[in-house]
Amino acid sequence: MEKQMGKKIVMIGAGNVATHLSAALIKSGNPIIQVFSRSRNSARKLAENLSASWTIQMSEITDRGDLYILAVSDDILPEIAAKLKLQNKLLVHTSGSIGLDVFKESSEYYGVIYPVQTFSKEREIDFSNVPIFVEGNNEASEKSLIELCEKISGSVLKMDSTDRMYLHAAAVFACNFTNHLYHIASEILRKRNLPFELLVPLIHETANKIKSVHPAMAQTGPAIRNDQIVIKKHLDLLSFSPGTSELYQKLSQSIYSLSTNA
Amino acid sequence: MEKQMGKKIVMIGAGNVATHLSAALIKSGNPIIQVFSRSRNSARKLAENLSASWTIQMSEITDRGDLYILAVSDDILPEIAAKLKLQNKLLVHTSGSIGLDVFKESSEYYGVIYPVQTFSKEREIDFSNVPIFVEGNNEASEKSLIELCEKISGSVLKMDSTDRMYLHAAAVFACNFTNHLYHIASEILRKRNLPFELLVPLIHETANKIKSVHPAMAQTGPAIRNDQIVIKKHLDLLSFSPGTSELYQKLSQSIYSLSTNA
Numbered sequence: 001m002e003k004q005m006g007k008k009i010v011m012i013g014a015g016n017v018a019t020h021l022s023a024a025l026i027k028s029g030n031p032i033i034q035v036f037s038r039s040r041n042s043a044r045k046l047a048e049n050l051s052a053s054w055t056i057q058m059s060e061i062t063d064r065g066d067l068y069i070l071a072v073s074d075d076i077l078p079e080i081a082a083k084l085k086l087q088n089k090l091l092v093h094t095s096g097s098i099g100l101d102v103f104k105e106s107s108e109y110y111g112v113i114y115p116v117q118t119f120s121k122e123r124e125i126d127f128s129n130v131p132i133f134v135e136g137n138n139e140a141s142e143k144s145l146i147e148l149c150e151k152i153s154g155s156v157l158k159m160d161s162t163d164r165m166y167l168h169a170a171a172v173f174a175c176n177f178t179n180h181l182y183h184i185a186s187e188i189l190r191k192r193n194l195p196f197e198l199l200v201p202l203i204h205e206t207a208n209k210i211k212s213v214h215p216a217m218a219q220t221g222p223a224i225r226n227d228q229i230v231i232k233k234h235l236d237l238l239s240f241s242p243g244t245s246e247l248y249q250k251l252s253q254s255i256y257s258l259s260t261n262a
Numbered sequence: 263m264e265k266q267m268g269k270k271i272v273m274i275g276a277g278n279v280a281t282h283l284s285a286a287l288i289k290s291g292n293p294i295i296q297v298f299s300r301s302r303n304s305a306r307k308l309a310e311n312l313s314a315s316w317t318i319q320m321s322e323i324t325d326r327g328d329l330y331i332l333a334v335s336d337d338i339l340p341e342i343a344a345k346l347k348l349q350n351k352l353l354v355h356t357s358g359s360i361g362l363d364v365f366k367e368s369s370e371y372y373g374v375i376y377p378v379q380t381f382s383k384e385r386e387i388d389f390s391n392v393p394i395f396v397e398g399n400n401e402a403s404e405k406s407l408i409e410l411c412e413k414i415s416g417s418v419l420k421m422d423s424t425d426r427m428y429l430h431a432a433a434v435f436a437c438n439f440t441n442h443l444y445h446i447a448s449e450i451l452r453k454r455n456l457p458f459e460l461l462v463p464l465i466h467e468t469a470n471k472i473k474s475v476h477p478a479m480a481q482t483g484p485a486i487r488n489d490q491i492v493i494k495k496h497l498d499l500l501s502f503s504p505g506t507s508e509l510y511q512k513l514s515q516s517i518y519s520l521s522t523n524a
Contacts, residue, residue: 075491097484118480166450166453169450170456171464172484176484179468182472183477184435184516184520188431189428191428194425201378202379202436205437207468209380211462213385215441216445218380218382219441219442219445221380227337230336233427244516248435254442
């Protein structure tokens with residue numbers, strides 16, 4: 001049986017998403033032939049790990065790729081997309097909040113692959129469990145992207161740019177803001193030299209509970225009971241950090257008002 | 263080998279903590295002999311499950327118990343504690359934010375057992391993984407409580423009332439507020455008829471990450487990058503809920519300021 005040739009991929013970006021996505025793509029038989037990053041160190045480091053060439057000059061981006069993946073931050077994505085002119089190549093980005101049409105002057109074939117996961121360089125990710133949301137500008141682009149993504153993930157779904165932006169905003173709450181609450185919790189414990197590890201079973205149960213109980217039904221604690229005595233004690237205790245204290249108040253109000261409006 | 267007799271326990275309260283704690287105590291050989299709750303239905307329901315008697319009258323609380331556990335909400339705990347006069351009995355409560363001395367007129371022996379976990383009636387909890395923080399008013403009380411708690415949990419630690427209140431405030435961030443962010447995320451998805459399940463792998467990875475990366479190092483997303491373009495898009499999208507939009511802003515500011523002060 002002849003092995004199907006993978007796509008030759010040019011990775012534009014060398015951050016967390018680029019790193020994890022590259023590893024998953026190579027594992028599935030799709031070689032990264034070149035890495036571009038504006039940072040020399042990042043470009044070289046990722047390229048060396050992937051046995052790819054690298055460049056920090058956009059003019060040196062190779063035209064021998066089949067697929068160009070822009071895994072860069074949203075603030076530079078439009079500028080980089082506008083500079084790429086690769087008419088017969090497939091161009092995609094990985095951003096939750098940027099539309100498909102950022103590529104409309106760059107090629108005839110373009111799309112988005114948005115993996116909904118949090119990536120840190122220190123931590124391996126099993127990409128087969130990462131949901132990937134795909135959008136293409138036409139059937140050919142979409143088919144090609146779905147085929148590719150299905151090689152790295154068991155959960156590939158089509159999604160348009162508007163839905164994707166809502167999904168991204170929801171993910172910011174469920175992941176970025178949640179991690180920040182963990183961070184605040186660790187700061188509160190640090191005031192008494194208590195280790196963050198004390199909260200690990202609680203954090204895991206809170207996250208695991210959503211498999212069997214919807215968060216609307218799972219809410220516990222002083223705010224949902226409107227227990228003003230405890231709330232007042234906590235606010236006094238948090239006076240060391242006015243920002244934290246304000247967040248406590250706003251989140252408690254939000255819990256109570258969402259529960260009474262439901 | 264003679265089996266050691268368990269303690270005879272009177273459970274005061276019939277909510278989530280009382281329910282789960284009672285089940286764990288019975289499993290470890292400590293019978294619940296009576297349940298008190300101000301709600302007839304709650305008292306009867308829990309008592310029937312535990313094969314215990316029940317009452318809704320404080321005057322009918324039996325004096326045949328060895329240990330009286332007040333697993334009631336903080337707003338009624340002081341009132342109930344003040345009414346109990348059981349001089350030679352061991353009295354404890356399960357509250358994070360109420361001190362030991364709420365019992366000082368009630369008995370010579372008293373303490374606190376504070377299980378750091380989120381309990382819902384719908385969901386079973388393996389108590390052996392629940393950290394329990396114990397405080398006693400004297401050595402005899404403390405020793406007795408530690409021995410009991412070590413029968414139901416592999417993680418029993420001594421902790422005084424001040425530390426416990428900090429731990430409780432931290433737990434509110436790590437659990438109650440976190441669950442509320444999951445709820446908000448589900449509301450955002452609902453605007454586009456997208457299922458909450460799309461976020462489950464992300465939520466689990468965010469929680470699991472803390473085992474290997476401290477939350478201070480794990481932060482990702484638009485706020486830590488100070489990506490004002492994405493933040494602006496999300497705030498526009500969230501205009502359907504001014505409260506949610508305000509929370510997005512406050513949490514983003516808090517992430518950025520905690521990262522720049524670090």
